[in-house]
Amino acid sequence: MLKYVTTGESHGQHMAAILEGFPSGLKMDMEYINSELRRRQGGYGRGGRQKIETDTVNLMGGVIKGLSTGAPLGFLLTNADFKIESMPELFRPRPGHADLNGALKYAQGIRPILERASARETVMRVAVGAVCKLFLKQFGIEVASHVIRIGKAALPNDAEPTVDQIREKTKNSEVNCICPDTEKKMIAEVDEARRQKNTAGGKFEVRVSGVPIGLGSFVHFERKLDGQLAMIMMSMQSIKAVEIGSGTLVGEVFGSEAHDEIFHDPKKGYYHKTNRCGGIEGGMSNGSDIVVRATMKPISTLGQPLASVNMQTKQAERAEYERSDICAVPAGAVIGESLVAYIIAGSFLEKFGGDSISEIRRNYEGYLKQISA
Amino acid sequence: MLKYVTTGESHGQHMAAILEGFPSGLKMDMEYINSELRRRQGGYGRGGRQKIETDTVNLMGGVIKGLSTGAPLGFLLTNADFKIESMPELFRPRPGHADLNGALKYAQGIRPILERASARETVMRVAVGAVCKLFLKQFGIEVASHVIRIGKAALPNDAEPTVDQIREKTKNSEVNCICPDTEKKMIAEVDEARRQKNTAGGKFEVRVSGVPIGLGSFVHFERKLDGQLAMIMMSMQSIKAVEIGSGTLVGEVFGSEAHDEIFHDPKKGYYHKTNRCGGIEGGMSNGSDIVVRATMKPISTLGQPLASVNMQTKQAERAEYERSDICAVPAGAVIGESLVAYIIAGSFLEKFGGDSISEIRRNYEGYLKQISA
């Protein structure tokens, strides 16, 4: 029921998004939304574009006198670096980008492809995700992210910070990392990549606390919460792997070390002492933190361009180079938070129905009583 | 446009599926479809159920005189082990299963949950996938799978077999593995798990050859081919990680080692010498083999049950035990093939439109000429 669509090109005049299916009665906090956009702009290793832009969205609809109305929310952003009509056509597709297959598929040059395929579009995803986070906050659900790998520099696998710890520990990190030692190594990786006119990828983790038992479902494949999370994460530019909980590691151990035993306490109800499953069993949330990890490939635009072909002459040439980042994993984590928030908010609305925050709250509280009975 | 839905419970009388949006004019090969179901039943480490069942589907609709008509295809299977109405209620949820959160969510006992959450449902997904494979074969697209890890036993990461090699080399493997040495280690893992009354997970790879450039799209997140593949794979029971191409490894290297350089040859057109991207760049197929890897957790039902809670008394007890497999990764690979085939067939139909095989073929050939011009 919650659905968004975006429009706009990297160097177009505007980027915009419409989010449909959002309930009435939420206090819209534009400052928060725009602070999220700024978070996305940061991170060690970003390129020149972020110096030009100060991303800010305005509302096109769905909010009157500071409250959401139930109507579709519209977000509008104006690009400072608006020059799309004067940018040159390109002929030497960049390996790793949509350039070559996009140009062939759409029977166009490379320019229209890269303008839309660009991760600049994620600014609108972050705006949408920020509203979803505002919604989730109403129900005590919090989303945070941190970078767990840049190139060879990685956090140990057994780090299991809470959402609060992530927020606290990444506050002053240039790479959105919870460990100062690892941060240094990550920055060194970015520096080394820059020195080589190369680029660096990595991995980030998104963690959600406060999710009630029972979002998503096993009854049909399209309703599985993990399937939806995998879709949204893999749909993000540069992502090549998505893991829930222990992820790829869970294939290496036996069942007795792979699952999360069940306990009960009169006060907290059913609970688990471990969270190998990343908060999802049988396609449903199980009350533990939801943990999603995503691997980003290195940026596809290299200062030292890779082998390519001139599409006009069919001659071997080096790929095009356009201003780009060296590493965008810290920004990727922020985007990932937004995507996860969107999916969780959508499945929350599906489970609890309701047109207004007050109605949803009533339904939600009734359910909490039901399952603790 | 291509959509399926399934119905039926593990020990119900029937399992069924309806596949909507399938074109007319395909010769329906029921023997092939049922041979795929048999492939799913096999694999070292399966439990007692597979000895009871000889899975066979019949058509409920969509085919007349051996040809698909464009109407929804219906598949019907009758379970030999039909006893759902007499099966006992359960009270001690199994960690890793949908038992606990499902029972709370749906305000029911555990029995109705596990009957639907069971991977028995994948028999219908394989039937649907088999028809999709028949469709893809019309256009020279072939799908194969092999097991690359069971527990600690893994194939080296750099094995890049072709679809033909996979088919040839797994033909006589009990675990759907291309390497006899690794196979032995995999079987030893299963044996060790059985000895411990434990279970084993692992990893498999699905590979698709013959996919044209340009399926999927970057223009909107829901159209990304990798996003759709991630969704369908993660929606499969027990999957905890999905990787495209180099997957998690691509975060560890710099850009120069992460992307696939572009070449051109008058005869074969644009091509790549490497396939780190797993056949997908910018959310679109790029003409290389599509490579998807999925990690399965070990089966959640252990002979030596894990700690749980009796939902009636709230006392700590060991989890329920019901007949189950020790390892289902070889079967998982077959299911994974089916899921991937469904997504590729769907995106093929979206790109090429058409109501009949002959019309789709005409559109497809026109496109191949266009992109080679």
Place this chain on the structure above:
Amino acid sequence: MLKYVTTGESHGQHMAAILEGFPSGLKMDMEYINSELRRRQGGYGRGGRQKIETDTVNLMGGVIKGLSTGAPLGFLLTNADFKIESMPELFRPRPGHADLNGALKYAQGIRPILERASARETVMRVAVGAVCKLFLKQFGIEVASHVIRIGKAALPNDAEPTVDQIREKTKNSEVNCICPDTEKKMIAEVDEARRQKNTAGGKFEVRVSGVPIGLGSFVHFERKLDGQLAMIMMSMQSIKAVEIGSGTLVGEVFGSEAHDEIFHDPKKGYYHKTNRCGGIEGGMSNGSDIVVRATMKPISTLGQPLASVNMQTKQAERAEYERSDICAVPAGAVIGESLVAYIIAGSFLEKFGGDSISEIRRNYEGYLKQISA
């Protein structure tokens, strides 16, 4: 969220349907469902097929020990008149049927087209609708239908029977009409059509009582309840017009005679004394009965066939004749009830969310209190 798909051909072995998104905890009343199928088989003017069949569905899934589980519901029916593989190909398309354009579109003969386009498929829609009615009954929502026109014989426009009156007065009517005088004229129309080797159409009305204020929405076109009702009704075989409330007549009067004034009573809350809007204002239910009228064209298969063309020779010939009804408006009304029930149930679930009947009831009752506050 509530979605169904059907499969099966008119003379195939099976017809089947899967209904996805149905909540747990509903007592499944198979006798009621099958009695609805029998209602669909009745009505003055039906052809020979209804003498051959005794339509009965069995469950394929979604119900255990008599209770819905939240899993997809599967319905299976076996056709007595199963002979699809031996039926002759046809070459002279019938005007009004899908024969000609279907055969051209799908690059097939006429047989596969008519087998699926046939209104025989509506038997599954009635099964789905019957379950939806069982669901709605839980919340005091009742659906009834009656025939208001067959050919020239029509009920006066100002008849506004309640759901109870419709049920009472049509009980013994052969044409599902509330007025014995009009019934006689309707039967005379059918007899006259039969005498002429012709066919008769007409009009029926579906009425729903007990619908709460606020199903559907104006915020986006896909959420409008009237739009959804129009879609589902027009998707029924032979329907050429759909009207809500006063329908086409509302264009002939001024605003003061077109709208329903608003009143308030401490006990019943807001109410209306008229119902020109058919229970829907601004795309939402307004608490009055929902009233939908649909016009059916006469059956397209005539005993005295119309001019056609032999598709093999391109010569002018008379259209094919296959066994058919003279008039199916009484059956159409039953089908229409089912379709309306499906839409109302779906929008009810969207508004109130919930996975189990008990949860939905709690949410629903909370809302009723909210709007009466």
Place this chain on the structure above:
Amino acid sequence: MLKYVTTGESHGQHMAAILEGFPSGLKMDMEYINSELRRRQGGYGRGGRQKIETDTVNLMGGVIKGLSTGAPLGFLLTNADFKIESMPELFRPRPGHADLNGALKYAQGIRPILERASARETVMRVAVGAVCKLFLKQFGIEVASHVIRIGKAALPNDAEPTVDQIREKTKNSEVNCICPDTEKKMIAEVDEARRQKNTAGGKFEVRVSGVPIGLGSFVHFERKLDGQLAMIMMSMQSIKAVEIGSGTLVGEVFGSEAHDEIFHDPKKGYYHKTNRCGGIEGGMSNGSDIVVRATMKPISTLGQPLASVNMQTKQAERAEYERSDICAVPAGAVIGESLVAYIIAGSFLEKFGGDSISEIRRNYEGYLKQISA
């Protein structure tokens, strides 16, 4: 695959729409699009708002150097009458509007409801429809509309103008009517309504020429072209009835007068001499003009307000009055054109697939050859 969503309120700063699934390679004619917006603003009987606004949309995305790129198209409009934050709250809901049920459903006041429920939103639907018409024009498909009734003044039922005749004859009509005599009567109806401080509704017809045989399908209810047309038309503000072809009249005659006989000519292929079915048989286009009629109720805001209730005091009072039209049927026809164009364009894209205009053209031409073979 083609989908749009809109955002914005009647007196908000912006209205916007995003159209997703549009192919690359279409020359974007902004002058044409904006001329369509102006057509929507016209018509005898409009209120004061149209004197304030000069509706003009700008692009937010999807077009580079005048050509569509395949990316989502974004349209942005700035309201001259932007004053939403200072408009007074209202307490006396207008019968016929979304005011009462909307306020209850969304737990809000009336203002946020009417701002979104207002037909002002249709300005974006017309922008979307105009692009769809540009697309359809590429394939010789043309859409036109005319008003066939305002209040008691109606065009004779047997008028069957062609698209060209409609365009020619309505060119100078203030009410978008093809007949000068009827136009006079229509204008008199509007004048009489104004004199009475009342409002007038009516009926319009949308006609589409050049549609190939075989858009839409009978195989599943959601694919029926008539069902989709009914949905989109009924989703328009004020519409209470939708008819295809002869519509409600087809229920009054026998089959021999209800269907369209089939003929064949070596040059034009299969054709019909009548078009009672409105161009759709079996849920598919049949090659004749598509003819859709919609009935609009009179505007719900009356100068002489109807009985209502003050929602604060629950006392009987007259409904609110805000500036409004006397009659909007001529504008309604323009909106209806847009909605029909959107559905036809969408089903065209589903049938012919393709990412670029050139690819779609190739597929389309191949199909035309196929069906004429």
